[in-house]
Amino acid sequence: MNYVVSFLSLAIKFATVFLFGATGEIINQKSGHLNMGTPGIMYLGALGGIIGERIYLDSIPAGAPLNPFMIVFLPLIFSILFGAIGGAVFSFFTVTLHCNQNVTGLTLTTFGVGLACFFIGTMDTSRMPEAGLAMQHAFPNYAAAGWFGEIFFSQSWFTYLGVVVAIVAAIILKYTRVGLNLRAVGENASAADSAGINVNRYRYISTIIGGAITGIGGAFYELDNVKGMFNVADGVDAFGWLALCIVIFSMWKPLIAIGASFLFACLSIAPTFFAPYLGGAGYVSYILKLTPYLATVIILIIVSIYDKKNQPPANLGVSYFREDR
Amino acid sequence: MLEKIKNKLGHFPFYVTKRMGFSKLKYWLIRAGGILLAFLLAGITCTLLKPGSFGLFFSEMIRGCFDFSDISSIIDLLVTFSILLLISTNLTPTFKMRFWNIGAEGQILMGCMGAAAMAKFMPRDMSNASVLIICLLTSMILSTIWSLVPAIFKAFFNTNETLFTLMLNYIASILSALAISQWIKSGSQSFGVLFNGVFPSILDNTGTLVVIISLVIFAGLFVYITKGKYGYEVSVLGESIDTARYIGINPKKVMIRTSLISGVVFGVIGFMIVCGIHQSFSPTIVGGQGFTGVLIAWLGHFNPMEIALFSFLSAVMQQGTTTAASAVNISSTQFSAICTGVFFFIIIACEFFSRYQIKMHHKEKVKEAKEI
Numbered sequence: 001m002n003y004v005v006s007f008l009s010l011a012i013k014f015a016t017v018f019l020f021g022a023t024g025e026i027i028n029q030k031s032g033h034l035n036m037g038t039p040g041i042m043y044l045g046a047l048g049g050i051i052g053e054r055i056y057l058d059s060i061p062a063g064a065p066l067n068p069f070m071i072v073f074l075p076l077i078f079s080i081l082f083g084a085i086g087g088a089v090f091s092f093f094t095v096t097l098h099c100n101q102n103v104t105g106l107t108l109t110t111f112g113v114g115l116a117c118f119f120i121g122t123m124d125t126s127r128m129p130e131a132g133l134a135m136q137h138a139f140p141n142y143a144a145a146g147w148f149g150e151i152f153f154s155q156s157w158f159t160y161l162g163v164v165v166a167i168v169a170a171i172i173l174k175y176t177r178v179g180l181n182l183r184a185v186g187e188n189a190s191a192a193d194s195a196g197i198n199v200n201r202y203r204y205i206s207t208i209i210g211g212a213i214t215g216i217g218g219a220f221y222e223l224d225n226v227k228g229m230f231n232v233a234d235g236v237d238a239f240g241w242l243a244l245c246i247v248i249f250s251m252w253k254p255l256i257a258i259g260a261s262f263l264f265a266c267l268s269i270a271p272t273f274f275a276p277y278l279g280g281a282g283y284v285s286y287i288l289k290l291t292p293y294l295a296t297v298i299i300l301i302i303v304s305i306y307d308k309k310n311q312p313p314a315n316l317g318v319s320y321f322r323e324d325r
Numbered sequence: 326m327l328e329k330i331k332n333k334l335g336h337f338p339f340y341v342t343k344r345m346g347f348s349k350l351k352y353w354l355i356r357a358g359g360i361l362l363a364f365l366l367a368g369i370t371c372t373l374l375k376p377g378s379f380g381l382f383f384s385e386m387i388r389g390c391f392d393f394s395d396i397s398s399i400i401d402l403l404v405t406f407s408i409l410l411l412i413s414t415n416l417t418p419t420f421k422m423r424f425w426n427i428g429a430e431g432q433i434l435m436g437c438m439g440a441a442a443m444a445k446f447m448p449r450d451m452s453n454a455s456v457l458i459i460c461l462l463t464s465m466i467l468s469t470i471w472s473l474v475p476a477i478f479k480a481f482f483n484t485n486e487t488l489f490t491l492m493l494n495y496i497a498s499i500l501s502a503l504a505i506s507q508w509i510k511s512g513s514q515s516f517g518v519l520f521n522g523v524f525p526s527i528l529d530n531t532g533t534l535v536v537i538i539s540l541v542i543f544a545g546l547f548v549y550i551t552k553g554k555y556g557y558e559v560s561v562l563g564e565s566i567d568t569a570r571y572i573g574i575n576p577k578k579v580m581i582r583t584s585l586i587s588g589v590v591f592g593v594i595g596f597m598i599v600c601g602i603h604q605s606f607s608p609t610i611v612g613g614q615g616f617t618g619v620l621i622a623w624l625g626h627f628n629p630m631e632i633a634l635f636s637f638l639s640a641v642m643q644q645g646t647t648t649a650a651s652a653v654n655i656s657s658t659q660f661s662a663i664c665t666g667v668f669f670f671i672i673i674a675c676e677f678f679s680r681y682q683i684k685m686h687h688k689e690k691v692k693e694a695k696e697i
Binding site: 034036089093096097098099100102103104106107108109110111112113114115117118121122241244245248283286287289290293294296297300301304305312316317 | 341425427478482483484485487488489491492493495496499500502503506507613616617619620623624655656659660661662663665666667669670673674676677680681
């Protein structure tokens with residue numbers, strides 16, 4: 001029982017990283033931007049989060065107690081800022097300069113991962129583990145609610161923020177005028193333009209907001225899970241690529257992405273979590289690792305064959321230039 | 326302020342329009358400027374990180390790539406160049422028919438895995454040549470499967486090929502990790518050096534043959550893309566599927582045939598990477614070159630000669646910055662990634678300035694508006 005509880009609690013923690021990435025990418029893709037820079041943006045956000053935390057830790061006297069609000073707030077602001085810069089670079093190249101989105105995205109990933117790894121490697125990590133522990137639980141008395149509390153109330157503020165962001169994104173996309181316009185831009189940019197929607201503005205804003213949300217995920221992973229023990233093999237980019245899978249898996253719906261993130265998180269932590277029990281059957285862990293990707297491919301195929309409603313946005317990956325109409 | 330001007334004029338003071346009259350000279354001047362800027366920025370970044378290293382950076386960069394007293398560094402550069410060249414040229418036909426295959430990394434990795442498996446498990450008393458042939462065939466088959474499956478689904482069900490090939494990259498990477506874990510039971514998890522199935526050395530380097538084979542295949546691909554019926558069909562399909570149908574091209578057939586050919590060539594690349602370059606195998610053996618190839622193919626406008634130029638430049642960028650970074654004592658792989666990123670960003674931006682131009686609306690009115 002204890003084992004299941006700690007497994008689920010850890011899965012929710014990892015799901016948070018996926019959820020931020022997936023929500024950000026859904027907002028991007030709904031505007032017609034296939035942003036393959038997600039892994040790079042996530043790493044940039046991670047760099048931002050670490051810088052934010054460093055600034056806070058340097059600003060307090062040595063040995064002073066950590067302020068539980070500030071250790072979450074400053075990294076959050078900086079990761080949003082860095083993620084947004086990543087998104088802005090992507091949209092500047094794809095919207096204003098009309099560049100190919102795949103090419104820009106892949107370049108952004110190369111650049112972002114290189115830049116962030118470079119600077120994260122040189123970062124001073126003193127007191128970072130302590131700060132990581134301090135931000136781990138939003139409600140310090142979570143254990144009072146028994147196993148339910150252990151699973152659902154033991155998370156950090158980032159987790160609850162992630163769920164709120166996903167729900168808000170779902171509501172905005174589905175029920176508001178802004179969301180309708182955004183979807184129109186992603187489905188048929190020239191029709192949206194004729195209807196008086198400012199295509200470029202929508203694409204810019206959605207990519208920047210998407211980038212900011214994606215960035216939070218990277219920062220959360222580095223600060224809360226890695227806790228300052230940074231090294232080159234952090235693998236934040238792997239989360240970014242899986243977030244792209246989740247977007248397809250959840251068929252571009254943020255609410256489904258919440259569940260999908262949890263599922264993907266379970267599958268990705270299961271190999272290490274159950275390693276002591278697998279014994280000689282090492283291949284099981286690889287098969288578990290393989291499942292999310294295989295499931296995504298299968299969903300992609302099924303959707304393309306049967307489900308004509310839950311398709312990718314029609315103008316996904318297509319740059320829009322008014323004179324080309 | 327821009328908003329104010331916009332309100333006064335009814336529009337922004339400038340607008341973007343397509344360039345009329347395409348001047349080739351101007352275009353290449355813009356690009357050359359961009360390339361110089363990229364190298365300059367790399368040097369400046371290095372100087373910012375290690376003050377006073379500007380001169381050292383460039384001298385080390387040149388030494389790392391063009392040291393004619395050390396033939397092996399030249400061959401290393403040529404190997405990187407020819408592999409990049411082959412990957413991006415091979416991607417060109419698929420891109421030309423608007424099949425956005427970003428799975429080169431995975432397709433090559435599957436080829437590598439096939440070659441490695443055969444080289445490792447064929448009996449040791451077999452001759453090197455026959456092992457090499459078996460390796461080549463296996464890697465071709467595996468790569469072709471990886472390249473053909475998304476093409477078939479794209480042709481029949483219009484499944485999004487970008488996302489499909491992206492997923493297949495990761496599946497390939499996990500499968501090769503799985504394979505290594507099953508092959509190597511000792512727990513070291515490292516594949517070790519191949520005993521059999523190794524390219525013969527020319528000039529004391531197994532890479533030389535890789536360069537030769539790559540250039541031969543490149544010549545073949547060049548003919549295939551620019552001359553003949555297949556290349557023509559591919560480019561018509563890319564321009565318009567309806568036109569293709571109208572003149573009697575079967576889009577499904579062309580799509581599947583093109584992917585088949587590209588899969589076979591990726592198999593050869595995987596085979597050369599394992600047996601020729603590394604004589605070993607790991608899940609990261611392709612090292613992101615598949616993704617870089619995608620960038621080069623697009624930036625070279627699917628023109629084999631431009632692709633050759635950009636492959637060479639990025640090979641110089643990669644090898645040069647790695648050497649220079651380790652000479653000035655900064656983390657070299659990441660610094661090289663940053664420089665490569667900046668390099669591609671600048672080339673992408675050059676695309677814009679060569680295809681579009683920024684024009685001003687009524688200069689006097691803008692001036693008036695600014696004075697308010």
